[in-house]
Amino acid sequence: MMNKLYIVGIGFKPLEERVKHILLQCPFIVVSPRLNEVFKKYDIYDAVRSRIANIKTIKDTFNFIKKGIENHNIALIASGDPLYFGIGIKAIETFGDENIEIYPDLSCLQKALSIIKKNWYGISTLSFHGRQLDIELIIDTLLKHDRVAILTDTINSPDTLAREIMNKKEAYTDLNFYVFERLGYEDEKITVASLKQVTAETFNEPNFVILSCENKNSVQNIHSKYLFGVEEKEIIHENGMITKDEIRASIIHRLKPPKKGVIWDIGAGSGAVSIELAMLSDSLKIYAIEKESTDLIKRNKENLELGNLKIIEGQAPSSLYGLPEPDRVFIGGSGGKLNEILDFISQLHRLKIVVIAGISMETLNNAINLLESKEFMVDISQINVARIETKYGRKLFKALNPVFIIRGQR
Numbered sequence: 001m002m003n004k005l006y007i008v009g010i011g012f013k014p015l016e017e018r019v020k021h022i023l024l025q026c027p028f029i030v031v032s033p034r035l036n037e038v039f040k041k042y043d044i045y046d047a048v049r050s051r052i053a054n055i056k057t058i059k060d061t062f063n064f065i066k067k068g069i070e071n072h073n074i075a076l077i078a079s080g081d082p083l084y085f086g087i088g089i090k091a092i093e094t095f096g097d098e099n100i101e102i103y104p105d106l107s108c109l110q111k112a113l114s115i116i117k118k119n120w121y122g123i124s125t126l127s128f129h130g131r132q133l134d135i136e137l138i139i140d141t142l143l144k145h146d147r148v149a150i151l152t153d154t155i156n157s158p159d160t161l162a163r164e165i166m167n168k169k170e171a172y173t174d175l176n177f178y179v180f181e182r183l184g185y186e187d188e189k190i191t192v193a194s195l196k197q198v199t200a201e202t203f204n205e206p207n208f209v210i211l212s213c214e215n216k217n218s219v220q221n222i223h224s225k226y227l228f229g230v231e232e233k234e235i236i237h238e239n240g241m242i243t244k245d246e247i248r249a250s251i252i253h254r255l256k257p258p259k260k261g262v263i264w265d266i267g268a269g270s271g272a273v274s275i276e277l278a279m280l281s282d283s284l285k286i287y288a289i290e291k292e293s294t295d296l297i298k299r300n301k302e303n304l305e306l307g308n309l310k311i312i313e314g315q316a317p318s319s320l321y322g323l324p325e326p327d328r329v330f331i332g333g334s335g336g337k338l339n340e341i342l343d344f345i346s347q348l349h350r351l352k353i354v355v356i357a358g359i360s361m362e363t364l365n366n367a368i369n370l371l372e373s374k375e376f377m378v379d380i381s382q383i384n385v386a387r388i389e390t391k392y393g394r395k396l397f398k399a400l401n402p403v404f405i406i407r408g409q410r
Contacts, residue, residue, distance in 0.1 A: 002099045005065060006075045007082045007091060009105035010038055011184035019103045020044050023075055028053055028068050030061055031077035034206075038184055039077055058087065062094060069095070079206075080184075081107035085127040085151050108208045109149050112180045115190055116210070118147075123210075127151040135164045136307030140282060142175075142213050143305055150209040158209050162198035178210040179203055228252075230276055236299050237270040243332060246385045247357070247403050248273055252280075254355045254381070254407045255328045259283060262350075264326045266316045266341060267333025271297035271309070278309040287323055291315040291335055317344035325350040332357050338366060346374040356406045367406045376408030 006022050008015070015023075023029060023044055029052050031039055036054055039045055055061045061076070068074050082088030084107035092100055113120060124141050128134070129151040138161070141148045152158060158179045165175070177198045181189040182205070193201070229249075232242055243251070251273060257263060260283035265274040268288035274297065278286045288297050289312045301309050312319050317340050325348050334341055338356075345351055354376065356367045364380070371378045382404055386397040 002095075003069050003071070004073045005069060005091060005095055005100045006073065007078050007088050007100060007102045008075055009078050009080050009082050009086075009103060010035065010042065011080050011108075012106045012111055015042060015044060016103065022073075022101075022103075023048050025073070026075040027051055027072045028064075029075045029077060030055055030064060032056060032061075035077050035079060038079075058090070061087075062090075065095070069099075079108075080105050080111070084109065085125070085129065108151075108180070108183055109210075111183050112149070112178065112208060112210060115180070116178055116192075118210075123147045123149055125149040125151070128156040129153045131156075133160070133164065134307070135161075136305075138165065138211070139305055140307035142211060144282075146213045148211050150211065152207055152209055154205065158198055158203050158207060159201055161209065161211075162195050166195060166199065176212040178212065180208045180210075182206060183208065227279060228276065230272075230279065232272070235270060235272050235275060236296055236303070237272070238296065242270050243272045243357070244385065244400055246400075247383055247405075248276055250381065250383050250405055251330060251355055251357060252276055254405055255330060255353055257281075257284060258327050261285070261327035262287070262324045263328045263330070264289060264320070264323070264345075266320075266329065266331045267291075267335065268294075268297060268311075269332060271300050271311075273330055273332060274309055275300055275304060275306065278306040279304070282308055284308060285310065285324065287312055287326070289314065289316055289319055291319075317341045320344060327352055329354045330357075331355070338363070339370060342370045342374060346376075352410050354408045356408075358404045358406070359401055364404045364406065367404075371406070371408035374408070376410060379407050379409075381405045 006026065008019055024047060029048055031052055031054060033054050033056055053064060055064055065074055078087050081104040082102055088102055109125060122145055124145045126138060126141060126148060130153055133156045138148060150161065158177060162177060175195045177193050177195060179191040181203050232245055235242060257277055257280055259281055262285045263277055264287045266289045268274050268290045271288050274286045274288035277284060286309045288309060290297060291314060294311050294313045297311050315335060316337065327350055329345050329351060331341060345354060358364055358367065368378055382402055384402045385400045388395050389398050
């Protein structure tokens with residue numbers, strides 16, 4: 001039976017008596033040099049200091065534990081709550097939860113909110129500690145929650161976050177930054193400042209940020225108003241070239257979008273179908289692929305603040321290589337390469353449904369034959385839409401071009 005790994009969070013509260021007993025019994029106590037500075041404040045430190053192993057990197061820490069735990073119980077000192085984006089998650093993945101006991105302190109979020117006297121309700125957390133910064137994700141989260149807590153690092157510092165947000169959207173200049181420097185240390189510091197003020201400052205590490213949108217109107221847009229039903233007039237397009245509302249609704253219904261996953265929109269045009277799909281769920285990643293100019297899609301994406309919409313400029317299928325495999329594919333335009341596109345996507349294991357829209361009999365027949373040859377189950381609808389318009393003082397129906405919607409399912 002494997003020995004135990006005890007993960008002990010420190011930073012804010014005194015240690016429990018059981019935790020003290022564990023530390024006194026463990027032959028090795030692993031702690032980083034930075035946390036060792038905090039650990040020195042605890043009354044148990046002098047009694048265990050001879051058994052402390054100061055290890056700087058996570059890789060070296062885990063290598064040390066792997067070797068030592070074969071013969072001994074080991075304690076690992078962590079910051080705050082080890083399961084709040086901390087080392088506890090990786091430890092469980094590495095050693096298994098049956099071999100680990102965790103004794104948390106307060107998380108940095110709990111401590112920070114207690115200082116500024118704000119409640120937990122409705123706050124969301126993002127971590128860019130050791131991860132690539134995603135400003136669109138931050139803005140999208142703010143749209144939904146008004147407040148977001150952000151775990152920072154040396155590269156993704158508070159001033160970097162502020163500059164990137166200002167570069168992305170000047171309308172967010174009324175955001176409040178709460179920056180918490182070195183929480184739990186004697187020189188801890190809390191700064192409350194505007195977005196612009198933070199861009200000109202530097203901050204001691206470790207630090208932690210809470211962003212608060214004080215004026216909700218500054219970030220309100222269509223995306224925050226409703227889930228489904230964007231109208232043509234709300235989407236930037238030219239010369240009437242857009243998938244009409246009624247057709248778009250039918251296409252999305254036939255796609256059966258999953259709650260979480262990847263969808264490709266090939267021949268995206270102005271991005272109407274991509275936009276509607278992206279608004280359904282933040283857990284959907286939508287790839288709009290267009291061989292002509294993507295300026296309209298980019299403008300629509302920026303206007304609606306759709307961080308989960310990715311734009312790919314290029315001809316399919318050559319532009320599809322390297323993209324995350326889709327769960328669904330919509331083909332609104334193929335540029336004469338429908339055969340090649342279906343050859344490519346039919347080899348994708350995750351793909352369950354492909355929907356093709358067309359207006360000609362040639363497209364209909366070609367799509368049916370190609371899908372059936374790839375062993376898709378095929379069903380077809382023809383959508384005929386007529387809208388009322390006033391002409392010569394009378395209300396008359398005006399028909400739109402009928403559209404074939406061809407679906408292939410596995």
